[in-house]
Amino acid sequence: MGKYRVLPGPEAFLPPSAACAGIVLPDPGQGHINGEIVHEDVAMEEAAKQFLMAKVPTVFPGPLVLWNWNEKAAKKATAIKALYDELKSHNPGALLIPMPDYRPKYPKINPEVEINPNHPNLTIWHNKIDVCMFVGVHCHQANLSLKIIRGGTNCYTIAMCAQAGHEDAMLSFRDATPEKIWKFVEAVRKAKASGVYANPNGVTVSKA
């Protein structure tokens, strides 16, 4: 059997966790791309490229950054909003959809306004999201969601994790601080400025 790669799905109804398939987490200063450990800067470049090439790049902020628990959360929120603004100015189709908490909701969530970890595929499908980033989602809920997304959709997943990273994402950072999120914003700006990535929706974006 070849080495397992964490790739966009749909993989299977209940895919095994990437950890079970031998994928390991990056060490500090590193990230992973498709399960391959790389320098964090390489992961930043790749994530920026994925976002800029996406038709519907989407940021999913979770409870740890949506709610103003402390100063750090507020600082992260500012950086995440800046990231979204960068994406939106490149591609008007970019989305910012919250995961306010983890409660299952009946009869169902409104996939236009939120994402729920218990059935994240609904939001992905409804909005035709092809690249997304999780940030500020507690690890166990992020792992669950990332696995469901890989199982049932063809969305490329990025995790901006504040802890040790996520094997179940196609690309993952670790130890996310406000500074690291800003560093990623810079990576996106740099990639945009390179002019290599045209807006995939073909819409002319006026320079702000």
Next chain:
Amino acid sequence: MGKEKIKICEEFYDIMPPEYRELVDSSTYGKEGRGWKDVGVAKELIEEHSLCAGCPESIAFRYVLACLPNPEDTVMVGSTGCTSLVFPHVAVHNIHSLFGNQNAVASGLKRALAHRFPGKVKDVVVLAGDGATVDIGLDMTLQSWFRQEKFLTICFDNELYANTGGQESGLMQKGFVSKMAPAGKKFDKVRLPEIAEESGCHYVATLTVSKPNRVEKAIRQGVLIAREVGPTYIQLYTPCILEIGKQAMEGLQEMRDSEGPNERFAFKEYISEEAKAYLASLEKEKKPAAIPTQG
């Protein structure tokens, strides 16, 4: 305390679904004297429920949540049963425990919170069905009272195992026939309120949820006495209209019919001497200070 705990980061306020913005803007966290009268006026701490239409457990839940004196610093412990379908929609921290273990989990939680947050008021409230409280969890229920664990235990007494289709419960009335107990119950309804009193509870109340004022007073006293004095127990009649063959609109009448002076849910309250003294001290604090004389 209160609202400052649930602020949304400025950047994300406008993308938050409306129910969360309402929680921040108009719920009653931190409000002095919150109570059942806030229901329908302020944003409630229960979003939706998946109980049967007209189930009295739903209004009982809403009253309980509206009357907790300190919801932002309260952790509720639930157990399997119809109530466990509601907890996921509740904006109060809660733990789902293995069926019957709720009072054991709450004991550990209460002690851990005291260690983790010394000098801070953290309330623990158990809310479980009669099967969880009186049958499968009776050991845990009683042991927590014997040990004088400081939390409130609320039992939603619908006199059977509703969630699994109507099996006989210790709190079922003698002679009652249910779908899964066709021979009729052969023993008397367990007298848990009396047992609670004997087991060291400092406040015990038995009532239906037909009168919200009464429910409010009981819940407040149950939480406050548990916080300062010792274990408390409230048994609320929340009839399972599905299993007793009532329509959605008939739950309230069923409760009224069951709370007459000689009925099994006639209002009863026991307050220990220690708890009485504590309540009196609270009353005294509430009285306005004497008007200072000018001089």
